[in-house]
Amino acid sequence: MSARRIGVVGGGTMGAGIAAECLRAGLDVRVLGSGAASADRARGRVLGLLDRAHAKGRIDDAGRADAERRAVFGGDPDAFADREFVVEAVPEERETKLRLFALLAKTVEDSAAILASTTSSLSITDLGDASGRPGDVIGLHFFNPVPTMPLVEVIRSPYTTDRTAERAEALVTGVLGKQIVRAEDRSGFVVNALLIPYLMAAVRMYESGVATAEDIDRGMTLGCGHPMGPLTVLDLIGLDVIAAVARSMENGTGDPRHAVPPLLDRLIEEGRLGRKTGRGFHRYDRPRAA
CATH class of the missing domain: 3.40.50.720 (NAD(P)-binding Rossmann-like Domain)
Known part of the structure; x- marks a missing residue:
């Protein structure tokens, strides 16, 4: 039962x-x-x-x-x-x-x-x-x-x-x-083992100036059929949450693909955590107080 x-x-x-x-x-x-x-x-x-x-x-x-x-x-x-x-x-x-x-x-x-x-x-x-x-x-x-x-x-x-x-x-x-x-009981299991390296790669691409946040996300939505781009995913889940998962996975695997880019840490320090704070890689309208 x-x-x-x-x-x-x-x-x-x-x-x-x-x-x-x-x-x-x-x-x-x-x-x-x-x-x-x-x-x-x-x-x-x-x-x-x-x-x-x-x-x-x-x-x-x-x-x-x-x-x-x-x-x-x-x-x-x-x-x-x-x-x-x-x-x-x-x-x-x-x-x-x-x-x-x-x-x-x-x-x-x-x-x-x-x-x-x-x-x-x-x-x-x-x-x-x-x-x-x-x-x-x-x-x-x-x-x-x-x-x-x-x-x-x-x-x-x-x-x-x-x-x-x-x-x-x-x-x-x-x-x-x-x-x-x-x-299996391994770092990142199935979804995050695939997702975290992808998200960290998107942050590094933006950090290096290869493309704007909008173009990175547009490339993955229109070019690969993803429902949302990687930087929008980061904003949705929370930059602080993803950074904590990435660090845990890096500690568990030693894989440098899981390393948190300096830009991500800087945005977190500035309080830009994504949708929940109104700004991350993109800007969002904050919900009005009741």
Whole structure:
């Protein structure tokens, strides 16, 4: 049977998206923030996503109200004691994630509970070792924005049990309605192993003055049929997010194609993180305050 009691650790963009999709699917969801203020921000993001789903007709009036009733937000890890399936969605920092998996293994009382990570580049084996229950640990790499992106990468370590993998895939496909690709536990898995070198090459091309940001993106959309160009992809995901993934992959592989170009670091230092700040490689209209 698929799990019904879900825990999501982290209420940022990815965590909120995962929580909202689980709520829309009728699950009991608890979201763990780093404290009261973080939990309040997570609540605002999740309810905002439910409102958006309601406006698009993906959930009706009764479903929207019921989803909010099934959502609990807080900062106490002990509230996860009864969870059957926990998804970690904190920033891509190795030591933070290792500490978190050690904590979850002690907090979640169900010995059959699954502990999943949304990591896009870190070792699932290492996270399993940190938990002390590696058979229950699996990678579920969702893509942003979670409500609209149909793909989830499923990553097993050598110790992930068949039961864990089957239950995780049942939740992702049967309950959340996503499609999956299965990947080995290697840096970048499938998608980022292809994507990150491509994005870093686009930044280097722009940095060297070969072409403008607009022409680089136009070349890949009109010349290769991509739905958006590489610099627009960077802006959409977030320059800081991509840089963190690239560094993790460079540390894991030693491959210079993953190295972060100086220009990318400079834009991040200037606060030009992409769409979320109104400017990255391109300019965007900032949403007006309510």
